[in-house]
Structures are given as C-alpha cells and as structure tokens.
Amino acid sequence: MKKIVVLLLVLFVSILGFSQDKKISGYFTTKELTKNYVDTIVNIKNYNIYLLKDLNPDSRYKKILTSLNEKFEISISKKDAKKYYYLEFESENRGALYAINKIPNDTILIAKVGENLGDYSKYKIMVGKPAIYLYPKVKSEISIKNDFKGKIMNTYPSYKNGWNVMAEPNGVLYNLDDKRTYNYLFWDGSYNFTKKHYNYENGFYVKKEDNITFLQEKLELLGLNNTEINDFIVYWLPELNKNEENFIHFWVNDNIDNSSILNINPKPETLLRIFMEFKVYNGEQKLPIQALTSTPRKGFTVVEWGGSNIDEPILK
Structure with missing residues (x-):
C-alpha cells in the first residue's frame, strides 16, 4: 500500500510540474523625440501579443493577450512553449509598431520597437x-x-x-x-x-x-x-x-x-x-x-x- 501511495504522489508531482505555466511580465516600449528633440523611452499602452512558431512570416501564430496597460503579464503553458518560440508585439493604434523577441528564460521582458531580431531575410x-x-x-x-x-x-x-x-x-x-x-x-x-x-x-x-x-x-x-x-x-x-x-x-x-x-x-x-x-x-x-x-x-x-x-x- 505504501508503494502505491508513493507512486501516486510521484505521478501527481510530475503532472503538476508539467502543467506549470511560464509567467512573463514586462513592458512594450518605443523611442520618441520630445519637443526639444531629445530621445525618450515611451511605454506603449494598447497592443496585442502573439505566440509565433518561428520567424517565417507564414508561421502560425496565436494571440495570447490584448493589453490596455503599460505593463503586460502573460502565462505560457509548457505545451505552448514546446510549439512556439517567439513573442510578437503589435500596436496598430500607433502606426503598426512591431517587436519580436525570443521567449526568455527568465520572467522579465522589455520588448523594444526597432530592436527586432536582425536577419531581415x-x-x-x-x-x-x-x-x-x-x-x-x-x-x-x-x-x-x-x-x-x-x-x-x-x-x-x-x-x-x-x-x-x-x-x-x-x-x-x-x-x-x-x-x-x-x-x-x-x-x-x-x-x-x-x-x-x-x-x-x-x-x-x-x-x-x-x-x-x-x-x-x-x-x-x-x-x-x-x-x-x-x-x-x-x-x-x-x-x-x-x-x-x-x-x-x-x-x-x-x-x-x-x-x-x-x-x-x-x-x-x-x-x-x-x-x-x-x-x-x-x-x-x-x-x-x-x-x-x-x-x-x-x-x-x-x-x-x-x-x-x-x-x-x-x-x-
């Protein structure tokens, strides 16, 4: 009976660990000029976040958040983390601004317009x-x-x-x-x-x-x-x-x-x-x-x- 309990406990912990979501928070920012022509970092408030499978523009993507705030908080399941590798940030309200980032290993991400992954091809x-x-x-x-x-x-x-x-x-x-x-x-x-x-x-x-x-x-x-x-x-x-x-x-x-x-x-x-x-x-x-x-x-x-x-x- 003890062996059965131990096996069930191990199985429960394994399932719990597999189902844990990866939580990421941060900001989507862009660089703008003030009236005095000084560069300043501005947080974007209205944008969508998508999961991308790869950098192929025809790859399937999945929207995971529409953010109306400066800060975003998202959760990515382990299942999705195995299928998708990149995050796309898009703000149509500000002239179709984009940023692409690999899903980070840590839990903090600052997505910046103009600092996309650099292989244009x-x-x-x-x-x-x-x-x-x-x-x-x-x-x-x-x-x-x-x-x-x-x-x-x-x-x-x-x-x-x-x-x-x-x-x-x-x-x-x-x-x-x-x-x-x-x-x-x-x-x-x-x-x-x-x-x-x-x-x-x-x-x-x-x-x-x-x-x-x-x-x-x-x-x-x-x-x-x-x-x-x-x-x-x-x-x-x-x-x-x-x-x-x-x-x-x-x-x-x-x-x-x-x-x-x-x-x-x-x-x-x-x-x-x-x-x-x-x-x-x-x-x-x-x-x-x-x-x-x-x-x-x-x-x-x-x-x-x-x-x-x-x-x-x-x-x-």
Missing part, C-alpha cells in the same frame, strides 16, 4: 507605395501587368489581373475599368528578399535635417521630374523623419532586385524604376557612398518609384 518586407506614371508621346491605350514574386496587398485603382488605361502625354490616366481619372497607378506588397539582398556595399547616411535636400538632389539626378519628386517626398519624409539619421540605398532599374517585372503594352522606350530602402543608422561602420547615374527620358516613358523601411518587417 527571414521577414517579409513591405514594398511600399510604388507609384507608376505613364507619359506616351500621343494619347494611347496602355495595359500593364505586374509580375510580382511576393504578395500584392493593395492597388488603386483596382488591379483586376492588370490595368488598362488611356494615357495622355501629360501623365493623366483614364482607367477603362472604373471610368475614373488618376495621376498614377498605385500598388504595394510584401516579399521575402534573400539575405544577400541586404548585404549592401554602398549607400548614404542622411541626417534628419538634410532629408529634404538629399531627396530633392538625388531624385532629380536619377531622372524624376518635379511632380514625381514632390509625390515621393510627401510620402516618405514622415517615415524618414522618425529617425535622427538613416542609412539609405537606392535600387535603380533592376526590377526591385528582380522581385517585380512590369509587362507594358505597348513597350515604353524609357523605363525608370527607383526603389529606396532605408533603416535607422545606429553608429555602425559606414559604407562607401553609392554612385548614382541619370536615366535620360526618350519617347514613351514609364516612371515608377517606391521604397521600404526595412526596420519594420511584415510578419502576418
């Missing part, structure tokens, strides 16, 4: 705001299909297996599908670039106060006109200005590192595609300055610009 990166401008020599019907290797997320006007427009020489587009007029065609998407994509050999290091002058100078050099430059700056300046200094690299006329092929009929005589990638500069050794060359415009011209903040990967 494991994340989907947002190909942001590509805008396509068409300038035929005479009013022409033009069709465009985008062979994008990733996932197209948004289009305007609606893509519907391609765009078909009547284009004026001044760039005004009449979309044949919805019978509306547009200044350019818009799309964005997400894509897993290879690790090699991020092995930059050159680029630029631009301080916040120099962003406008830098963009005006470099975009004009690359061949954008005033309207295109203004559209580009209006869209990307707020993102660049979040950091005191950025590393910037341009992909020019390379189909966004062969991730996006534009099939245009009739075929343009000049195709200019500019894609800007940037991230916060944290004091690492600087690379050589990137050499840029201009693309002269001749005949029917198509221009596309876009960009990506590679510090903000898309995880879902």
